[in-house]
Amino acid sequence: MSVSLPVPPSFVACPACGFALPLDALAHGGESPCPQCRARLSATLFPTFWTPAPAAPGLADHAGDGEAVCFFHPQNRAALTCERCGRFICTVCDMPLGARHLCPTCLTSGLGGEKLPELVVRRFLWADTALLTGLLPLVAGLFVWPGFIVTGTAAIFCALFGWKRPGSLPRGRRHWVAVLGLILGVLQLAFWFGMLFLFTNSSFWAKTFR
Amino acid sequence: MNSAAPAYQKLPGRSIAFSGIGRLWLGEDHVLEAESLLVHERYRRFFLKDMAAIVVRRTKARMWWNVAHGVLGFGGAALAGGLWWWGTFVKEQEPRVVLWVFAGMIAPFALFFLILFLINSLLGPTCRCHVQTTAAGAHALAAPTRLRAARRVLARLTPLIEAAQKMNAPTLPTEVGTSAE
Numbered sequence: 503m504s505v506s507l508p509v510p511p512s513f514v515a516c517p518a519c520g521f522a523l524p525l526d527a528l529a530h531g532g533e534s535p536c537p538q539c540r541a542r543l544s545a546t547l548f549p550t551f552w553t554p555a556p557a558a559p560g561l562a563d564h565a566g567d568g569e570a571v572c573f574f575h576p577q578n579r580a581a582l583t584c585e586r587c588g589r590f591i592c593t594v595c596d597m598p599l600g601a602r603h604l605c606p607t608c609l610t611s612g613l614g615g616e617k618l619p620e621l622v623v624r625r626f627l628w629a630d631t632a633l634l635t636g637l638l639p640l641v642a643g644l645f646v647w648p649g650f651i652v653t654g655t656a657a658i659f660c661a662l663f664g665w666k667r668p669g670s671l672p673r674g675r676r677h678w679v680a681v682l683g684l685i686l687g688v689l690q691l692a693f694w695f696g697m698l699f700l701f702t703n704s705s706f707w708a709k710t711f712r
Numbered sequence: 713m714n715s716a717a718p719a720y721q722k723l724p725g726r727s728i729a730f731s732g733i734g735r736l737w738l739g740e741d742h743v744l745e746a747e748s749l750l751v752h753e754r755y756r757r758f759f760l761k762d763m764a765a766i767v768v769r770r771t772k773a774r775m776w777w778n779v780a781h782g783v784l785g786f787g788g789a790a791l792a793g794g795l796w797w798w799g800t801f802v803k804e805q806e807p808r809v810v811l812w813v814f815a816g817m818i819a820p821f822a823l824f825f826l827i828l829f830l831i832n833s834l835l836g837p838t839c840r841c842h843v844q845t846t847a848a849g850a851h852a853l854a855a856p857t858r859l860r861a862a863r864r865v866l867a868r869l870t871p872l873i874e875a876a877q878k879m880n881a882p883t884l885p886t887e888v889g890t891s892a893e
Contacts, residue, residue, distance in 0.1 A: 515850060517769050517842040533770070542770040546866055549877045550846055551764040600759050601741040601876075624754050631751040670753055672720035672737040672746055 514545050562592035573605065584608055622671055628664020629676050632657045632683025639690060647697050650690040657687030720744060724864040725856020734854025736865065741876065743843075743869065747854050756851070758843055760876035765844040766869070768862050773838040781829035788822025791815075836860045 513522040521538035528534065528545040535542055562578035565571045570580040572592035580590030584605035597609045599620050604612075612618030636657040639650060661684035669675035720737035727734040732749035743763075745756040792815040799811035839862050841853040856862045 514765050514767060514844060517767055517840065517850065517852065543767055545765050545767045546870060547765045548763055548870075548873050550762065551844075553877075600757070601761065620757070622755060624752065627748070627751045627753060634751060670746070670748070671755055672722075672735075672744055 514547070514551075516541060516543065562594045586612075619671065622668075625668065625671055627670055628660050628667050629669060629680035629683065632661035632664065632687065633679050634683075635660060636683040636686025636690070639693075644693075647694060650694040654687045654690030654694060657683045657690065661687065723856075723868065725858055725861030727855045727857040729854075731854075736853065736855050738868070738872075745854055758845060758851075760869075760873045762845040762847050763843055763869075763873050763877075764846055766866060767842040767844065767850070768859070768866070769840045769842065770859065771838045771840050771857075773857070774832055774835075777832050778829060781825045781832060785822055785825030785829050788818050788825060792818040792822055841865070 516536040518541040519539040533544045565579040572578040573589040578592035581593045586608040597604045661680040723736040732747040734747045737744040742757045742759045795815035799808045802808040837859040839859045844850045
């Protein structure tokens with residue numbers, strides 16, 4: 503979520519030593535050394551850097567006769583509309599979320615359950631977990647087969663449980679990863695049961711090594 | 713109330729570190745920094761309208777990696793070559809085979825590090841990118857970590873940031889007829 507401060511950054515600090523870099527040296531666009539630590543830097547400055555930011559919205563204007571009013575503050579003049587629910591809101595109720603403007607109700611309801619993608623800060627990737635647990639035997643080796651009952655079941659569980667859960671935010675749901683994890687999990691279980699059969703069925707051994 | 717998941721475009725460059733694999737993605741109105749560690753992803757957003765400056769600092773990571781890979785690669789190759797060459801002077805068969813076996817065991821490792829040395833050299837100089845915003849000050853980005861990729865990212869982002877900062881005033885309903893600013 504973006505929150506604007508009234509004062510724009512007035513200088514660019516060297517990322518290595520924190521020294522305030524001379525803007526004339528940066529303005530030409532090429533690489534220049536930091537006067538203090540000699541780190542080689544290049545900076546691209548954008549219009550926001552040079553333009554003073556507008557003052558933070560303080561009190562909203564009082565509504566006059568016949569003017570649209572804020573849904574939450576009937577005494578305030580509406581300044582814009584919520585982009586989710588369409589309610590008129592004043593500058594006090596305006597909750598900027600990137601380029602969007604929401605009302606406090608929509609913002610609060612979007613905080614739970616990852617309803618607003620703009621507010622998601624971390625994701626657990628179930629499909630990747632399924633694949634990882636499915637691939638575990640390739641890393642650990644087949645001699646750890648007694649553990650396949652655990653890793654195989656875990657891979658199947660993660661693939662199925664996470665099937666409808668949101669995946670990576672930028673890459674989206676990757677069902678092929680979950681399917682691969684599922685297949686590997688099933689193979690592990692099949693291997694485990696096969697080995698169990700071999701070890702418990704004495705007649706099989708007798709026939710094989712007669 | 714569910715919003716459609718935003719569409720993201722991959723930006724050039726990525727980083728590999730203990731904290732995970734870092735990558736930048738371009739969203740509709742922001743840049744998303746994603747760091748994924750096996751089964752978990754962390755996100756940080758930088759809105760285009762808030763970006764005041766992007767500082768690219770050249771680092772010496774390539775040089776140090778080249779030193780490490782070079783020592784292991786060239787040192788291993790020299791050792792394997794030396795053992796092989798020594799073996800050619802040994803007249804008894806058994807010690808000669810032992811030397812050649814050792815040389816054969818060391819050579820693949822040396823080759824591996826030489827390939828890493830070559831890749832690291834070809835990828836170009838390393839850097840660290842820092843974004844300065846009006847809201848949260850300066851932040852070191854996880855990616856890109858190569859100067860060439862950083863230039864491509866800047867070439868891609870600069871016009872978008874400038875366009876976003878020219879029209880960052882909120883739109884108003886016509887029936888209200890007043891400005892938020």
